[in-house]
Amino acid sequence: MQERENAxxxxxxxxxxxxxxxxxxxxxxxxxxxxxxxxxxxxxAAQWTEQQLLNLxxxxxKIYPTDRHPIVYGENLEAGTGKPTLLIYGHYDxxxxxxxxxxxxxxxxxxxxxxxxxxxGTSDMKGQVIVTLKAVEALMRTGGLPINVKFLLExxxxxxxxxxxxxxxxxxxxxxxxxxxxxxxxxxxxDIPTITYGLRGLAYFELRIxxxxxxxxxxxxxxxxxxxxxxLCELIAGMHDKDGRIALPGFYDKVRTLDEEERKQFxxxxxxxxxxxxxxxxxxxxxxxxxxxxxRVGARPTLDVNGLLSGFTGQGSKTxxxxxxxxxxxxxxxxxxxxxxxxxxxxKYLEEKAPDTIKWEVEEMTGSPASIxxxxxxxxxxxxxxxxxxxxxxPLFRREGGSVPVVGQMQEILGVESVMTGFGLPDDNLxxxxxxxxxxxxxxxxxxxxxxxxxxxxx
Amino acid sequence: MQERENAxxxxxxxxxxxxxxxxxxxxxxxxxxxxxxxxxxxxxAAQWTEQQLLNLxxxxxKIYPTDRHPIVYGENLEAGTGKPTLLIYGHYDxxxxxxxxxxxxxxxxxxxxxxxxxxxGTSDMKGQVIVTLKAVEALMRTGGLPINVKFLLExxxxxxxxxxxxxxxxxxxxxxxxxxxxxxxxxxxxDIPTITYGLRGLAYFELRIxxxxxxxxxxxxxxxxxxxxxxLCELIAGMHDKDGRIALPGFYDKVRTLDEEERKQFxxxxxxxxxxxxxxxxxxxxxxxxxxxxxRVGARPTLDVNGLLSGFTGQGSKTxxxxxxxxxxxxxxxxxxxxxxxxxxxxKYLEEKAPDTIKWEVEEMTGSPASIxxxxxxxxxxxxxxxxxxxxxxPLFRREGGSVPVVGQMQEILGVESVMTGFGLPDDNLxxxxxxxxxxxxxxxxxxxxxxxxxxxxx
Numbered sequence: 067m068q069e070r071e072n073a074x075x076x077x078x079x080x081x082x083x084x085x086x087x088x089x090x091x092x093x094x095x096x097x098x099x100x101x102x103x104x105x106x107x108x109x110x111a112a113q114w115t116e117q118q119l120l121n122l123x124x125x126x127x128k129i130y131p132t133d134r135h136p137i138v139y140g141e142n143l144e145a146g147t148g149k150p151t152l153l154i155y156g157h158y159d160x161x162x163x164x165x166x167x168x169x170x171x172x173x174x175x176x177x178x179x180x181x182x183x184x185x186x187g188t189s190d191m192k193g194q195v196i197v198t199l200k201a202v203e204a205l206m207r208t209g210g211l212p213i214n215v216k217f218l219l220e221x222x223x224x225x226x227x228x229x230x231x232x233x234x235x236x237x238x239x240x241x242x243x244x245x246x247x248x249x250x251x252x253x254x255x256x257d258i259p260t261i262t263y264g265l266r267g268l269a270y271f272e273l274r275i276x277x278x279x280x281x282x283x284x285x286x287x288x289x290x291x292x293x294x295x296x297x298l299c300e301l302i303a304g305m306h307d308k309d310g311r312i313a314l315p316g317f318y319d320k321v322r323t324l325d326e327e328e329r330k331q332f333x334x335x336x337x338x339x340x341x342x343x344x345x346x347x348x349x350x351x352x353x354x355x356x357x358x359x360x361x362r363v364g365a366r367p368t369l370d371v372n373g374l375l376s377g378f379t380g381q382g383s384k385t386x387x388x389x390x391x392x393x394x395x396x397x398x399x400x401x402x403x404x405x406x407x408x409x410x411x412x413x414k415y416l417e418e419k420a421p422d423t424i425k426w427e428v429e430e431m432t433g434s435p436a437s438i439x440x441x442x443x444x445x446x447x448x449x450x451x452x453x454x455x456x457x458x459x460x461p462l463f464r465r466e467g468g469s470v471p472v473v474g475q476m477q478e479i480l481g482v483e484s485v486m487t488g489f490g491l492p493d494d495n496l497x498x499x500x501x502x503x504x505x506x507x508x509x510x511x512x513x514x515x516x517x518x519x520x521x522x523x524x525x
Numbered sequence: 526m527q528e529r530e531n532a533x534x535x536x537x538x539x540x541x542x543x544x545x546x547x548x549x550x551x552x553x554x555x556x557x558x559x560x561x562x563x564x565x566x567x568x569x570a571a572q573w574t575e576q577q578l579l580n581l582x583x584x585x586x587k588i589y590p591t592d593r594h595p596i597v598y599g600e601n602l603e604a605g606t607g608k609p610t611l612l613i614y615g616h617y618d619x620x621x622x623x624x625x626x627x628x629x630x631x632x633x634x635x636x637x638x639x640x641x642x643x644x645x646g647t648s649d650m651k652g653q654v655i656v657t658l659k660a661v662e663a664l665m666r667t668g669g670l671p672i673n674v675k676f677l678l679e680x681x682x683x684x685x686x687x688x689x690x691x692x693x694x695x696x697x698x699x700x701x702x703x704x705x706x707x708x709x710x711x712x713x714x715x716d717i718p719t720i721t722y723g724l725r726g727l728a729y730f731e732l733r734i735x736x737x738x739x740x741x742x743x744x745x746x747x748x749x750x751x752x753x754x755x756x757l758c759e760l761i762a763g764m765h766d767k768d769g770r771i772a773l774p775g776f777y778d779k780v781r782t783l784d785e786e787e788r789k790q791f792x793x794x795x796x797x798x799x800x801x802x803x804x805x806x807x808x809x810x811x812x813x814x815x816x817x818x819x820x821r822v823g824a825r826p827t828l829d830v831n832g833l834l835s836g837f838t839g840q841g842s843k844t845x846x847x848x849x850x851x852x853x854x855x856x857x858x859x860x861x862x863x864x865x866x867x868x869x870x871x872x873k874y875l876e877e878k879a880p881d882t883i884k885w886e887v888e889e890m891t892g893s894p895a896s897i898x899x900x901x902x903x904x905x906x907x908x909x910x911x912x913x914x915x916x917x918x919x920p921l922f923r924r925e926g927g928s929v930p931v932v933g934q935m936q937e938i939l940g941v942e943s944v945m946t947g948f949g950l951p952d953d954n955l956x957x958x959x960x961x962x963x964x965x966x967x968x969x970x971x972x973x974x975x976x977x978x979x980x981x982x983x984x
Binding site: 100101161164168190277286288292293299300305352359362368371374376379386387396422431432469499 | 818827830855890954
């Protein structure tokens, strides 16, 4: 078995330049799922993904349409019923590239600088999808897959996967498996292989404030009209208390407390103040008092403003008293918070705090609960071993601050746990300008997933 | 004299359709002074203005270049040294038309609907400039001007007249006069002729907040990084106290108190809560406690946010933790506040309140003090009589919330008082979409200014 593993790893080493070129082709497709104007590009990315599965020689390869962006599926069940079946999840859509002026090279023209490949989606997560496709290719081209593999690749992750749960429910048999692999979480550092066993959930809202029914002259009406931009700021400012805790009524009622053992492990992670300062360039850290940085990100809920817009934002000055103001506000949730309840908590906060000098409206954009994976299942042990074999050192376990709703959905609908790993680094600028993937980590990722599939096949 | 006055009024009545057509031509020139891309259009508006003065047959007509947008000058001194000289001020630049989607007809294609002419600059203040030009035309074409008249028409009012003070200083002899007329203030209602004797000043700033040195993923970093959009909201929320007073240190130190007599007059103005609610469509009024609405707008300083921008503001959701946030913040000032001191007060507030988790910067955009005109001068008495003769009722005196820095500059540099009136209405949507001028008020304005010039000539 070790022989088959090494042969596949050698194959991957031999073809690594082509693998990177294929990733570049993938990046060139601007599959921005949130942008209605990019719908055709998202579809082109689905077709490109389908072609990869066909090239591998998988069976039942198909593009499944949904109400918005399609799902791509393919499988190889040649290992037979005596071997476990792994469902590999990925998404081929990407975040919008704005602000464009901050990219050093074009977001959709992948560019190598130093050890990194820059481009939107390199790390999140076209690069990770290619890692899994190429691990499967390496094994199939050097003796066959040691386990059964199914690929489920969606195009709506960056907009909250609105059509995925329905698809999973309607295709429970097709997706039947023993474990899932979700390579959409990252590493703590290039030399620190990492397994994520917890993810935060997400509740994303747009809050709109209206005051007067048209824009006003701030000289003629300033003094009698509650400025909607100021009213919005006042409401947002009240969403945190002086200890950095979120002030929505009942927000912490269901937050699961970290036990002493888990806190001890958390504090072993090499992610102190300096780690976060270095990776962000922020002048100083902030957050909920009483918790370490890694706890605040991994195990405590947070509230962020993702966007603000009101009035005149061009060059120069305009003395307008704007009629409206908008904020995009999202909360990262931890077990056992419920995004529907958080929505109600936000509404209650606004009902209590919003003054009657303005009108307001909240639109729920997306919501998903947090999730925790059982660390004792065989698939987690297999990835642990595979990462150790690849990096020559034990991986670290952590809970991550990001949200991967599909992990909770697979637990709930398919009854399977997800192995969460990935080969992105903290400075990959996910969702920001100059997103990149560290090319040596990308190659090591292919090696690690190859070994993971082999170790799973040993059982 | 009454005969000459009536002949001119008849002339204006006879030519009123042409006057409106000329205003339409003026509106079609998109002279947006704040927009660098509109520089040529601003110049075209200066040339159009110059041509009007030439058509009138004025002397010394000239376009004076400045560092940005030019000043247009012309005069008629035929009344001779025995008669007073009036300096008529106006501006031919306009505010940006954004948001464009809220205009019912194109901002720069003037359109009549009902009794109104819609278009950017109709009321503020190309319409008012045309009123004065046509009053002068009516008198010149029917026997000559009863007083000496000088026109000073600038193209930078909407950006704070950065080059006007220098021009006035350098052309003190050219601009020598007994009084100034500034028709850039409005009327309380179409049947309420209004004289403004006080104006608020303006201090306009752009506040920029930085946190991390690039946009971050809100899942991976939410909980340790002070979100710049939230930090901005917190700082803005703290700028008012619970009584609606402005919380900048020392802000009220130099605010001149209203005496009982002035408060009594203020309260005679037909501008109660309903007036402001009707003209704005706001659900409820707000403002500094202890003052009537008209006092809060006319005689008390205010602080407004004119624009807010941070992060992702497009359609859909993006889980970005933005690197920066920006607000345009302006204060309307009353006597005897000094805009330079207000700038220092804002800096002091930020030095005291801004947390060390973010960096900040303030850019001063424009600043001018408030001004008060002596109500007992002969020119104010003349406009009082002219408005009464035109409307058949006594005009009301008020202090207005807007800012016209040139009034203070003329007091300071030329030593002359300004007569402030104008024929715009409270629902003219100055600075907002669907700006309009009430056409009957425009015509009455021409009549009123014609009579004003005649009454001044009677002395």
